[in-house]
Amino acid sequence: MAEIVTVDGARVGVLMGSASDWPVMEKTSQTLQKLEIPHECNVISAHRAPKRLEAYCATAEERGIQILICAAGGAAHLAGVAAALTHLPVLGCPMKAWSTEGLDSLLSMAQMPKGIPVGTLAVGGAGAVNAAIFAAEIMALSDKDVRSRVLAFRADQSAATFELPGAPGHS
Numbered sequence: 507m508a509e510i511v512t513v514d515g516a517r518v519g520v521l522m523g524s525a526s527d528w529p530v531m532e533k534t535s536q537t538l539q540k541l542e543i544p545h546e547c548n549v550i551s552a553h554r555a556p557k558r559l560e561a562y563c564a565t566a567e568e569r570g571i572q573i574l575i576c577a578a579g580g581a582a583h584l585a586g587v588a589a590a591l592t593h594l595p596v597l598g599c600p601m602k603a604w605s606t607e608g609l610d611s612l613l614s615m616a617q618m619p620k621g622i623p624v625g626t627l628a629v630g631g632a633g634a635v636n637a638a639i640f641a642a643e644i645m646a647l648s649d650k651d652v653r654s655r656v657l658a659f660r661a662d663q664s665a666a667t668f669e670l671p672g673a674p675g676h677s
């Protein structure tokens with residue numbers, strides 16, 4: 507079994523069911539980088555490598571991981587199983603897989619039975635970016651440096667909303 511990749515100081519663990527999720531989940535990593543949130547990324551399938559998921563979740567908190575972001579497509583059990591294996595907050599990113607435009611993944615994550623929550627984001631890239639921002643916003647409750655960076659990120663985003671490059675009167 508391939509080694510789990512750990513990063514010293516990582517506060518967010520980004521997990522995905524397959525390397526085929528990475529082109530979307532790279533946006534999570536890039537957004538966490540922008541927000542200067544140390545994180546680590548691993549492929550850990552709940553179906554194909556359940557023991558690897560168990561091992562990851564068993565040591566996540568003691569290594570300093572505060573939030574898990576889990577992406578999967580299809581039956582998309584990864585977030586739910588991770589949420590069952592740790593009390594850390596789990597954010598779910600539904601991936602478009604081979605059918606139903608990702609609705610299967612969305613419902614798999616959102617329809618958790620009561621008692622084990624998964625905070626489910628939108629399907630695809632928007633959810634992948636928002637998961638990173640959401641994780642930072644949770645951390646910002648108890649970390650004023652992260653709070654400052656979240657506020658700066660949002661201010662930059664607001665400013666960029668009004669740009670129309672090339673349009674008359676715009677730069």
Ligand code: RP5
Pocket residue numbers: 522523524525526527551577578579580601602603
């Ligand atoms: C899920 O099945 C993965 O998260 C991925 O979204 C989907 C397809 O995986 P591959 O067959 O491309 O490995 O487990």
